[in-house]
Amino acid sequence: MNFSSKLLEDAVAEFAKLPGVGQKTALRLVLHMLNRDKEEVQKFSSTISKLRNEIQFCQTCHNIADQAVCEICSSHKRDHGLICVVEDTRDVMAIENTNQYNGVYHVLGGLISPMDGIGPADLQVDTLVERLKDVQVKEIIFALSATMEGDTTIFYLHKRLKQFNINISTIARGIAFGGELEYVDEITLGRSIVTRVPYENSLSG
Amino acid sequence: MNFSSKLLEDAVAEFAKLPGVGQKTALRLVLHMLNRDKEEVQKFSSTISKLRNEIQFCQTCHNIADQAVCEICSSHKRDHGLICVVEDTRDVMAIENTNQYNGVYHVLGGLISPMDGIGPADLQVDTLVERLKDVQVKEIIFALSATMEGDTTIFYLHKRLKQFNINISTIARGIAFGGELEYVDEITLGRSIVTRVPYENSLSG
Known part of the structure; x- marks a missing residue:
């Protein structure tokens, strides 16, 4: 692409590094950024930067957390x-x-x-x-x-x-709730016959 | 969604403001950010912020530019x-x-x-x-x-x-080069008959 501005080109290149975002989508996102207020764009960029710098992983379960031990692990x-x-x-x-x-x-x-x-x-x-x-x-x-x-x-x-x-x-693996038999793939259907459960056990809901 | 971290929630909310990006895509992008080096994420966020703060619009043609007058307008x-x-x-x-x-x-x-x-x-x-x-x-x-x-x-x-x-x-408006007549929509085809051009004029390429 033939950019009229180096700043624009750099920003498009950064967005295009995101998964599933190509050059054209990146340009669309960047032009959207240019149409927004400076404060909003500042908030966007500082939120991302803050996330990466301050995020922690729970010492116990290793889930993303704001503290050293996450809410679930510290709950009684x-x-x-x-x-x-x-x-x-x-x-x-x-x-x-x-x-x-x-x-x-x-x-x-x-x-x-x-x-x-x-x-x-x-x-x-x-x-x-x-x-x-x-x-x-x-x-x-x-x-x-x-x-x-x-x-x-x-x-x-x-x-x-x-x-x-x-x-x-x-x-448990098997056919999903609401799933119609004729549309279930063969592996799932085959396994759910082999691993069938007694009727009483299937009434957990 | 049930976020385990406020930082994560804020970042997802910011990404979800982008056009065509929903909550699930936003979460995917944010988790991608978390997997990248701190320096790379810092570069991403500072590039976006710099773009919004330093971008200019050419005084003559109003295209996005790095200077007060863009390269095209200042070219002899x-x-x-x-x-x-x-x-x-x-x-x-x-x-x-x-x-x-x-x-x-x-x-x-x-x-x-x-x-x-x-x-x-x-x-x-x-x-x-x-x-x-x-x-x-x-x-x-x-x-x-x-x-x-x-x-x-x-x-x-x-x-x-x-x-x-x-x-x-x-x-000029009309059927695109490489376009097959049977797939052209009626309005385009109709107009391109009405606004037909002498054969000699059509040989510009």
């Missing part, structure tokens, strides 16, 4: 004997939104993915093992994506955690 | 007797990329749109009229979008500029 109302292992903070938000879970979390910070060069050492695995040595943990729930990486991670963690006398479970 | 190689009227800086970039135009520009900063409350007073119309009083301008080319707003703007400007003894033209 939560069941600290139940740990839900998730990939990142978005999964914590999704599970919290269900209002169905009262335990605490452990945020791995990713999934094992040899293709992307991510191994157990890059994740919060050792800190999870440490947590189990400590306290009255009774159960670990794996709430990871139903993908190759998710399954690999569960397989690895299961081996590491077998030494402890703890119940290990994964969230 | 351009034909200052030919002014191309466009909506915004993206149109200048698009026309410059064609390498087919050697005149100067006038950036209106928008189009007349009563629905959005944008009238001639919100645009660089008076400054265009001023420019024509001054110098050796021989021709004005309207290069505006072929929309209701574009046509309204051309209609209005044409009335305002009639007083001057200047050629007024608009960029």
Whole structure:
């Protein structure tokens, strides 16, 4: 592109580094910035900068937090004997939104993915093992994506955690609520027949 | 959404103000920011802030510029007797990329749109009229979008500029190069029959 201004070009280049943002979208966003008040743009830029400089990760569960220990880990109302292992903070938000879970979390910070060069050492695995040595943990729930990486991670963690006398479970997989059978993919449908549950157990809601 | 951190929530809210960016995309962008080096994020935020504070608009053509007069307006190689009227800086970039135009520009900063409350007073119309009083301008080319707003703007400007003894033209409208007739919309096809040109004139390329 043929920019009339170096400042404009630099700003477009910065926006274009964001995931899913190309040159044209970046230019549109930058022109939008130019149409806004100086104070608003200042607030935008200082909020981003402040976020990166001041954000903390909870010492216990490694979720994004404003303090050294996050609200969930420091709450006395939560069941600290139940740990839900998730990939990142978005999964914590999704599970919290269900209002169905009262335990605490452990945020791995990713999934094992040899293709992307991510191994157990890059994740919060050792800190999870440490947590189990400590306290009255009774159960670990794996709430990871139903993908190759998710399954690999569960397989690895299961081996590491077998030494402890703890119940290990994964969230249920099967056809989604409201899902029509004819549109469900074959793997999901096949597995949900193999892993069928007694009718009484399916009435949890 | 249920954020674990106020800093995170604020940053997501700022990103979600961008056009075409919803809460989920904003969260994805913010988490991407958290994964980048502090210096990179600092550069991002300072580039945006610098852009908004230091950007200038050319005194002559009102295009975005780094100096008081833009490179095109201060160039002696351009034909200052030919002014191309466009909506915004993206149109200048698009026309410059064609390498087919050697005149100067006038950036209106928008189009007349009563629905959005944008009238001639919100645009660089008076400054265009001023420019024509001054110098050796021989021709004005309207290069505006072929929309209701574009046509309204051309209609209005044409009335305002009639007083001057200047050629007024608009960029050619018709079927695009490479366009197959059966896929061209009816209005474009109909008009391109009505405004047909002698064969010799169509061989400009």
